[in-house]
Amino acid sequence: MAGFPLPLSEKRGRRGNHEPYTNAEMKQRRNEREIVLDLLLAQHQKGAFMNVLVRETLDLFSDLEPRQRAFIKRLAEGVVERRLELDAVLDRYSKKPMSSQKPKARIILRMGLYQLLYMDSVPASAACNESVRLAKRVGLSAVSGYINGLLRNIARDLENGRLTAEQESLSVRYSMPQWIIDLWDEQLGREQTEQLLPALLAERPVCIRIMPAVTGEERDRLITDMTAAGAELTPGRWIRDCYYMKRSGRLTDLPGYREGKWTVQDESSMFAVTAAGLTGDEFLMDVCAAPGGKATHAASLLPAGHVEAFDLTEQKVERIRENAARLRLTNLTAQKRDALSEDSARREQADVLLCDLPCSGLGIIGRKQDIKYRVTYQDLPDLADLQRRILAASLPCLKPGGVLIYSTCTIDRLENEENLLYIKEELGMIPEDISGLLPAGVPGIRHNAIQLLPHIHGTDGFFVARFRKPFAQ
Numbered sequence: 001m002a003g004f005p006l007p008l009s010e011k012r013g014r015r016g017n018h019e020p021y022t023n024a025e026m027k028q029r030r031n032e033r034e035i036v037l038d039l040l041l042a043q044h045q046k047g048a049f050m051n052v053l054v055r056e057t058l059d060l061f062s063d064l065e066p067r068q069r070a071f072i073k074r075l076a077e078g079v080v081e082r083r084l085e086l087d088a089v090l091d092r093y094s095k096k097p098m099s100s101q102k103p104k105a106r107i108i109l110r111m112g113l114y115q116l117l118y119m120d121s122v123p124a125s126a127a128c129n130e131s132v133r134l135a136k137r138v139g140l141s142a143v144s145g146y147i148n149g150l151l152r153n154i155a156r157d158l159e160n161g162r163l164t165a166e167q168e169s170l171s172v173r174y175s176m177p178q179w180i181i182d183l184w185d186e187q188l189g190r191e192q193t194e195q196l197l198p199a200l201l202a203e204r205p206v207c208i209r210i211m212p213a214v215t216g217e218e219r220d221r222l223i224t225d226m227t228a229a230g231a232e233l234t235p236g237r238w239i240r241d242c243y244y245m246k247r248s249g250r251l252t253d254l255p256g257y258r259e260g261k262w263t264v265q266d267e268s269s270m271f272a273v274t275a276a277g278l279t280g281d282e283f284l285m286d287v288c289a290a291p292g293g294k295a296t297h298a299a300s301l302l303p304a305g306h307v308e309a310f311d312l313t314e315q316k317v318e319r320i321r322e323n324a325a326r327l328r329l330t331n332l333t334a335q336k337r338d339a340l341s342e343d344s345a346r347r348e349q350a351d352v353l354l355c356d357l358p359c360s361g362l363g364i365i366g367r368k369q370d371i372k373y374r375v376t377y378q379d380l381p382d383l384a385d386l387q388r389r390i391l392a393a394s395l396p397c398l399k400p401g402g403v404l405i406y407s408t409c410t411i412d413r414l415e416n417e418e419n420l421l422y423i424k425e426e427l428g429m430i431p432e433d434i435s436g437l438l439p440a441g442v443p444g445i446r447h448n449a450i451q452l453l454p455h456i457h458g459t460d461g462f463f464v465a466r467f468r469k470p471f472a473q
Contacts, residue, residue: 032071033134039076040107049370050080066249079110081369084175086110093153105143108135112151124155179377187413199455200366205244209265212300225255237458238439239270260327265293268452268462272407273297275466277437281305282351287339287394290316292323294356299332310337339390346397353398357387359408359415363461384414388422395427404429404467416463429467
């Protein structure tokens, strides 16, 4: 980063003026709560995704102790994840609605309440006292008494068992916008929705994929070395090379990362490549590939084949190239291309066409908490239309008899099942059974498609479908 991106320095500069902090000076600020406040203000003011802000910030503060890093990550992401619930509780106790509070005061109250409700390692007195100190540190002394009184009243009721969630709506209890609950009620039914909501709030370990070139002996040694370095690995439920990992410290410092022996990819995403049924020598095109998880997965399974990965910007394409280089995948190339434009040079070239397309992202709310506040019900038809236009522009690249894999990271029939009808009826593709290609025993297969759900499959919410292009009549 050219400079620390967080906005507190815009309000409070060095030596009392408005000159911004340098990175070196920022790294001297060891108060974790002030760092979290900066993160939440940056999200509010600049609209950045919290997982990205957290990653960049922890990279900058690389010398923080593991417990400090864990505290920052949990508090920052937790406040975003539980925002609707936090504001509902605060509104119940405050004479002034949270929506009318100044951003810094509102965020400090959310931070304090999250610590009271969800961080057992933080005593209630510390949550209240540190919130007051933080308010004074950032120039909010005038409202520090209000913050103190509000949080202490809540802490008292929490201790006495008078603060319960049973009577709250599902929207407040699970901090989920009501329109998303209504959508899932209609499409999945109330029983499934009530199981899905808590699953999206459950802790989600990092998911990694070990490269197939790593032999069994090397794998055992790698897992031993990663465990010794502080990682706790559990095999994935469905995919052989998948592991779930709890860890402290930076991922990139763990054994095997720089050597290209493993990469980060959710198990649900691995289903898309598994459904392709690759035999080892195909030419696969991935039309919206960044950051390259599925493209690198496919390339690792194609010792005599090749993967061409595309995305819209040079920045995204460079991320794919970097990942491919780290994983030693010489059979993967990446280029900038607009997926909405037909590529006449590659007409009928691909044996497999992978279309993991832009979507509402409702299936990955558990990992990217901001999504539920960004997408709207009105966005869904536009996204479905974009997906259809990309499909129509991309299919000419597929050979007759070739395989199309269509996937999204959402839970929404308009973007999933209804698009399957479009692919079949408007684009003339033939649905092809995937039950023999996916792992044995996986539930929810519906002929050529599967909707993965967190509460059923233990993965992100992901949709995968397989089609074959007919030969010319």
